[in-house]
Amino acid sequence: VVEIRFVGPADRDALLELRARAFGPLGGKLRERVLPLVERDFAEQRVLGVYDGARLIASGRFLPMEQWWHGGAVPTGGVASVYVAPDERGKGIGARLAAALIELVGARGRPLSALYPATVPVYRRAGYEHGGAEYWTTFRTEALRGLGGGPAGDVKIRQVGPDDAAEVVAVLRAVHAAAGDCGPLDRGEPFVRWTLDDPDLFAYLADDGFIAYHWSDDLSELVVERAIAGSAETARALWALVGSGSSTAETVRARVAPYDPLLWLLRDHSGARLYRSSWMLRVVDAQAAIALRGFPAAVSAEASLIVDDPLCPGNAGGWRLVVAGGSGRLERDAAAAGRSGAVRLTARGLAAVYAGVPPATLGRAGLIDGGGDDIAALAAAFAANPYMLDDF
Numbered sequence: 001v002v003e004i005r006f007v008g009p010a011d012r013d014a015l016l017e018l019r020a021r022a023f024g025p026l027g028g029k030l031r032e033r034v035l036p037l038v039e040r041d042f043a044e045q046r047v048l049g050v051y052d053g054a055r056l057i058a059s060g061r062f063l064p065m066e067q068w069w070h071g072g073a074v075p076t077g078g079v080a081s082v083y084v085a086p087d088e089r090g091k092g093i094g095a096r097l098a099a100a101l102i103e104l105v106g107a108r109g110r111p112l113s114a115l116y117p118a119t120v121p122v123y124r125r126a127g128y129e130h131g132g133a134e135y136w137t138t139f140r141t142e143a144l145r146g147l148g149g150g151p152a153g154d155v156k157i158r159q160v161g162p163d164d165a166a167e168v169v170a171v172l173r174a175v176h177a178a179a180g181d182c183g184p185l186d187r188g189e190p191f192v193r194w195t196l197d198d199p200d201l202f203a204y205l206a207d208d209g210f211i212a213y214h215w216s217d218d219l220s221e222l223v224v225e226r227a228i229a230g231s232a233e234t235a236r237a238l239w240a241l242v243g244s245g246s247s248t249a250e251t252v253r254a255r256v257a258p259y260d261p262l263l264w265l266l267r268d269h270s271g272a273r274l275y276r277s278s279w280m281l282r283v284v285d286a287q288a289a290i291a292l293r294g295f296p297a298a299v300s301a302e303a304s305l306i307v308d309d310p311l312c313p314g315n316a317g318g319w320r321l322v323v324a325g326g327s328g329r330l331e332r333d334a335a336a337a338g339r340s341g342a343v344r345l346t347a348r349g350l351a352a353v354y355a356g357v358p359p360a361t362l363g364r365a366g367l368i369d370g371g372g373d374d375i376a377a378l379a380a381a382f383a384a385n386p387y388m389l390d391d392f
């Protein structure tokens, strides 16, 4: 008989065995770094297991995080490490697990959920939709070095380690909030401390910026995991610091925003290609997800919505969306269905609208249905091109 319950330390080896069959074995340095996190996940009841009697046949992990949406940090449940034993695949277990993970995210008070899909259908079925992406590009190290000098020379930068985590988190928060960024994650101080505790990661902090990078596995290039800056001077100084490695690394691979200021700072970036890997979003509690995010201050908009969401019944039914003065709210509206122009959305349509996918696209993909002013209001209120600077 199949049952879903939390996985504990007694099943650690069974969990690692499932992982090995799904994604390959966890070995070497990564294993040493990750095992303490796994123990903490057990202690905090963040790993769900599907059991056939005593046998662990599938599992998935919940990660608490916040996601920036236009100046508001929205509590989000990351979903990762989803594994089904090879001999149990194709029987609906992945779908049941996805539903149970969404319920867990909701129970932990997180109105959004996000994940990087290895396979899309299982998550679409659970109401997730492509929301944004992680973008990587490659620069010539020498071009970054060229950003240095001039006014950038005055920016104060210092090397940081695990004991500086609180300060790093404060700078990241201040820059993302001020810029109204959409998509980047705030994974909290303990997590940042853990990342900075990696001796192979080189991290530097300025008053309004941060950069973290390391060598690629084959030592052929430098890899920038995260670089953010609140001003052009700081951006120049931080990128030029990585660029100073041009004598030993010809190229720098970097995770960037699709509209990263760096692309406009470089003298010549016409060759910059962005490689994207998509993440998916699920709205678990629509009312809270709208109330906690920010909206463009210049937009005043209203729309009638009718949401169809069997898995999260709290989202379903008629709503009036009101956006003004940089914030928004959803009010219950039992009469929404009778209003002309009311927009009908599936759970997937709602997630995609929230993430800024143009409603015109979603209409033509069959995920939302409606027209006129209400659609135009959604387009203006939610317009965004969200990205993450994390992978999980």
Ligand SMILES: CC(C)(COP(=O)(O)OP(=O)(O)OC[C@H]1O[C@@H](n2cnc3c(N)ncnc32)[C@H](O)[C@@H]1OP(=O)(O)O)[C@@H](O)C(=O)NCCC(=O)NCCS
Binding pocket: 022, 023, 081, 082, 083, 084, 085, 088, 089, 090, 091, 092, 093, 094, 095, 096, 116, 117, 118, 119, 120, 121, 122, 123, 125
């Ligand atoms: C992906 C995985 C979790 C799916 O679990 P599962 O129990 O086989 O999935 P289900 O039987 O519940 O199928 C759910 C849906 O996903 C689809 N699906 C399952 N495996 C798929 C695959 N490899 N490629 C594309 N679609 C797939 C099914 O067809 C089904 O879609 P439908 O409802 O439209 O028919 C499982 O195959 C697995 O562990 N794979 C290796 C690890 C992995 O990729 N994990 C995902 C991490 S993000």
